Amino acid sequence: MSKDHTGRSGEFEFIDAVRRAAGAPGRHAPVGIGDDAAVLRPPPGSDLVVTTDMLVSGRHFDPAWMSPRKIGRRAVLVNLSDLAAMGARPAGVFASLAFPPGTGRRFMNEIARGIETCSREHGARLLGGDTNLSAGELAICITAVGHARRGRIVRRSGARPGDRILVTGTLGDAAMGLVLLKGETPPPRPAARRFLVRRFLEPEARLKAGMALAESRTASAMIDISDGLLSDLGHILEESGADAEIRLTDVPTSAAFRSAPCPAGTSREDLALGYGDDYELLFTVPPSRMKKLDGMRLSCAITEIGEIVPRGDRRGKRVRVLDERGRLFRPRMTGFRHF
């Protein structure tokens, strides 16, 4: 760890720069960059929550669309979103990078700066990592570590029939932003375009909402929507052994999303239900705890969209989507399609 394998000249310069930016280790991370490994000390009564995700250029993002700093930020945010979905508070971030040959030092530094500042803005420290040369693509592997009070972590497996299904924010924005970036549809008004593209490039990790829902024991199950509402709800149902009904008209979308022309061959519903990258939280709440949501400080809107129902014997049809007249709606896309 904490090595720079990008070439002999200026070998450890890059890591030194990152180390200076990351600052001195703190109480919950007594050892950071500059040793064989970092040391984390969770507060008493807390567990450590660990997640890892790799982004590969040409697969998860196109470096032409975003500055290196934003690439670094996005890599951190998608990992912090996983911590949010457990109700954990970010503590540390580790970054392993593989740069294509000929990558300029400025580009590397900007990615590192994006990783470091985004971590710090969310209460986490950059605690380690390494840099490598790749054969041709940029790969960023982030590991995020957080704390959560013991017994307050929200799993995917806790949803029970009768529980309400809710989401934070709005769905489909990131999918529409991606469609716009790829030029697959004529752009809407500039402000709407900016909003939608930003929703793809700079997702918000719903950390406050995740922690509040977990700490107060309000949510019975939770996941972040990275692959699409139907797919990620499917994971909750799989782990919880239940089915679900979703009311299509209740699925929240933004005005910008509704104003954008839909690309050929897909529908607005497909984008909101079937595509991912929104990184909103999807969670379930038992009816008896619904009143806890009133006045809870979540820093974002929440919307009830359906209900957990007992597991039926249908194979592969765990989620039923009902339209405004209560008829079964058949979405065309039920998985994610990144990039």
Add this chain to the structure above:
Amino acid sequence: MSKDHTGRSGEFEFIDAVRRAAGAPGRHAPVGIGDDAAVLRPPPGSDLVVTTDMLVSGRHFDPAWMSPRKIGRRAVLVNLSDLAAMGARPAGVFASLAFPPGTGRRFMNEIARGIETCSREHGARLLGGDTNLSAGELAICITAVGHARRGRIVRRSGARPGDRILVTGTLGDAAMGLVLLKGETPPPRPAARRFLVRRFLEPEARLKAGMALAESRTASAMIDISDGLLSDLGHILEESGADAEIRLTDVPTSAAFRSAPCPAGTSREDLALGYGDDYELLFTVPPSRMKKLDGMRLSCAITEIGEIVPRGDRRGKRVRVLDERGRLFRPRMTGFRHF
């Protein structure tokens, strides 16, 4: 985390297979694969030690040299070696993989099996990760998490003048193994070749030695030799603010290493001092604690090779290597050259 982005067909099959292999989570890792993140609960009085390292094909290894299972094992071992250098006990492993297009499922499964079995053999569980498609190379990013008793972690910064410098095992074997794999020198006897190549492909993480040296408070500073003795000793000296003298004749080498013809343009000393990949431990011990080493169960040989001396004012000459007559030896290689 725990996603499979390698294609829509059989999307989650791979992760399911890994999840089954990894088994049920244990006491110190109550949540493993199958949620947004894993949960780790260190034993009371312990800290968590976290390290991450990425291996990229064509940079750190050549898939033609080793089976996919061994690729997976090696990626885990180099990370466990970092835990060993802190004196930590492995608890969990996270693996993010990027596969070139067209990679067969069997190849993927074999890498995953290598990662999983190697983790388990060393007391760690595979707790999460994700899989992706790359544009052309295989990238494996491993994060290893371990426990260490609070206050017993061995840093790089604890070496003081007068401390003895020791290493585990023998040095230069992995460098010679790599030279042999690349066909840069005529092979020695088959048994010696096998030994040397294996030392490169399957390094041992010196976990028992690391834990024993840390638990007993014997080592004052420790690092694993991944970049080469001189380079890694340099890190200890940098962090400790001291210099060092190494006795060339005391640097331990194996009979196989000494029997192999040296490639043109380099010397045996260069290989033993300047190349990495041995993953032996380099550590310092205050004179008063040297007797603690007698009878300590380390599962490997240890050799005293020099001494920490007060920091001089020479710039960039922190390590002096002395030959058998006490004259200054000038090694040609002082950094690593992976692959």
